[in-house]
Every structure is written in structure tokens, then in C-alpha cells.
Amino acid sequence: AQSVTQPDIHITVSEGASLELRCNYSYGATPYLFWYVQSPGQGLQLLLKYFSGDTLVQGIKGFEAEFKRSQSSFNLRKPSVHWSDAAEYFCAVGATGFQKLVFGTGTRLLVSP
């Protein structure tokens, strides 16, 4: 069965600084990977997804993620963080022939002035 680990529970970044949120997955075949963002009291919004092809994936709100098979990672990045990016971020993995996603426990991003 697939699994996802987000090793950082909280991360604080200064506004304007770069951001990288870590996601490691466990799955024997090619995974289908997703990043979601959740603002307080809201549902989750899909930021980006990786199915195949180019390992660098562009998403909404200026985010990107890179799939690295050798490291079983799918880290989320943003070159310059804005105060409005403060939220909780979830990584998820899907498997071939199976629609259920497995979610990580989330990373809460705090943005300092």
C-alpha cells in the first residue's frame, strides 16, 4: 500500500524568501502525486499534480514541485513567499487502478513579516 510522509509539521518563512515543503512517498510503481493547500476553516484546493512526463510540475499561485524517483520525493517550492501563502499544505499519493488518495499529515506554513 502507498503512504506519504511530510516530515515538517510547521515551517516559518519570511515574506519574500523561498519555500520548500518536503514530501516523501512509498509506492512500488510510478506514483500519482498531488499537492493541496488549505486555508483555515476551508476545504482543500488542488495546487498541482504529477502523473508522468516532465518531473518538474507547475501549479497555481506560483508553486512548482519536482518528482525525484531516486529519492521518493515530491517537494513543493515557491521562489518568493507572500503573506497570503500562510496555510496548511498536504501532499497526497494515488496508485494505478485505485482512486483513493492517501494524504500526508500536512505542513503548516507561517509567514513572518
Place this chain on the structure above:
Amino acid sequence: DGGITQSPKYLFRKEGQNVTLSCEQNLNHDAMYWYRQDPGQGLRLIYYSQIVNDFQKGDIAEGYSVSREKKESFPLTVTSAQKNPTAFYLCASSTMEAPGGYGYTFGSGTRLTVV
């Protein structure tokens, strides 16, 4: 615009009461899901359904029940058997055409509080 509507946004339950959370989608998605979210615990799957009149238990189904009489609707009932129901509940939907359904679409959630 297509999307998922959850109602109500806030719900209060007395001890021993059953309450029902509504989830409706107009995305023509086949699959629908209910998650429970508690601080620091991420998302935990309660029930999911991939077709009308059929549903499967997730990881924490005890104390919950669902129905799927229409493709668009997947209501969740929190029964009195659920001993700690205070949480944020999220409904989601997806296609069945790809792993992870090309990504789920989520509703805006219902916050349930026991009073």
C-alpha cells in the same frame, strides 16, 4: 460553476443525537468521499462511494453512516455511537478515470461541535 456544496457550515449536536451533514456535487463525478480532520492528524477517510447505491468503509467508519441514493448526493450521518464527533468534516468527489481521479474536488467543510 461546478463544485461541491457542504451544509451546514457549522453544526451543533447534543449528546445522544444523530446529525446529518449534507454533501452535493454538480461535477458529474462518480466517486465521493467523506473525511474527518482533527488538528495535527491530517485527513482520515470515513466512507467512500464509487457508484450509486454502493459505498465502502474507510479507516474510521465506526459511529458514522452514509447513503448514496443519487449520484449528486452523499450525506453523512454522525450517530450517537460516535463518542468524539467534534471535528471538521470534508466531503470530496472525483472521476473514476484516473488514479486519484485526477485530483479530488473538496467542499468547504462542516464544523461539528458537541454541546
